[in-house]
Amino acid sequence: MDLPRRSVPDRLATQAAEWVARHDLGTVDPAAFEEWRGRSPAHALAFARAYAAWEKVGSGIGLDAEQGGARADLSFSRRAMMRAAGAAGLIVLAGGGMAVSRAYAWDRVETGIGETRKLRLPDGSLLALNTDSSVAWRVKGGKRILRLERGEMALEVSPKGPPLLLEGEDVKISLTSGLFNARLMPGGIDVMVLRGEARSAGQAEGSDLRPEAAGAYRMLSLTDAGPRISPASELQVAATLAWQSGEILFQDEPLSAAIGEYNRYLERKIVIADPALGAIRVGGRFTSTDPTIFFEALDATLDIQASPSDEGFLLTRKNN
Structure with missing residues (x-):
């Protein structure tokens, strides 16, 4: 529902x-x-x-x-x-103070839970970080390397220079000039291409997997098992737009998945008390850092109430 x-x-x-x-x-x-x-x-x-x-x-x-x-x-x-x-x-990609540090020839920037940041890199590329994210970069000797260490980012790759090498955990992706959204997932990384091309640049040492390339409005998913390319759905594109404007978008998703996504933005986490509630399908567009309206919608239409707890919020069935 x-x-x-x-x-x-x-x-x-x-x-x-x-x-x-x-x-x-x-x-x-x-x-x-x-x-x-x-x-x-x-x-x-x-x-x-x-x-x-x-x-x-x-x-x-x-x-x-x-x-x-x-x-x-x-x-x-x-x-x-x-x-x-x-x-x-x-x-408007919410900005704010930037904590950039230099260590081992890498520059680094990160965001806290519920924060977003944006930064222009030395080569002219523009980086925007989503909640609870961390990225490091190095531009040296004609090479451009960006390492997504945690979370999610939007990236405009400047045409001034060679393809940019995006690194995740044990995976590498070559990005041409263009516009991309990258998110670390369990065991790999998902890159949505809005403009330009993303090409898998290799897996762990000794891998014989062939590189794959994704063009505009394609998703390149890369894990140790290899690259996979799929169309970027309208919902995925809309959701990418949503986080960049401080919102979160659900469409016919299990409540458990929606809560997992919401908790990325919240210091005080939402917990589902009854696992059976997690299978209920939900949808809507809400402010990512404030679940108040989301809770009101659950209460009004699904008889699910959100009660404050020591660590966050507890979702339970309302007593009839």
Whole structure:
């Protein structure tokens, strides 16, 4: 059972983000889109805002306009149609103080739980870190190496230089200039390509696995078992946009998975008291660092209450 959106504007924001993703993926039904957008001024405004956010991602996450470049993966006609439907704008990646340290010729930056950071690297690339993340980098001797040590990041790779080598635990990926989202997963790393190309650069020493390359709107998943390439779904693209604007997006997911995702952003963790509750399907768009509205939705539609505990919040069935 899906949770209700926080409000009509929030529901429209989710729908608008999905329409933008369909435009960019080339799967949009123009008639259906025009019908949706024409339902009310609120629908048109929601799409304009979503398109403004996507324009910011498409042209880079904060680089100078000339570095954003033309998006080779997006046809002029599709881009023109989107421009006609929306207006230019900005995704805000929350900034803040930066704690950068130098150790063993590597620079490093990290975020705490619930924090995001952004930073321009020495080669001109732009890095944005999600909650509870850590990355180290080295630019030396014509080589660009970035090591994702924990968490998730968005990365705009500058065209000034050779391909950038992204390292995870025992895996390496070569990135051309472009726009990417990378997240460490148990046993490997997932890289979503929004622009450019990601190519597996090798596994552990002695591996005979062949490299694989992923282009725009593809996901490259790399583990010790080898690379796997899959299409980036509209929901995955929308979820990537969501974290970059301080939100979290669920769509028909088990409550246990939704809680696991939410807990990435919370110092005080959410615990499901009854394991049977974890299988209930939920959906919605919420603020990532404040679960208050999420709890209210659980209470109103699923009779699940959130009670404060010593370490966080406990989810239980309401007593009838």
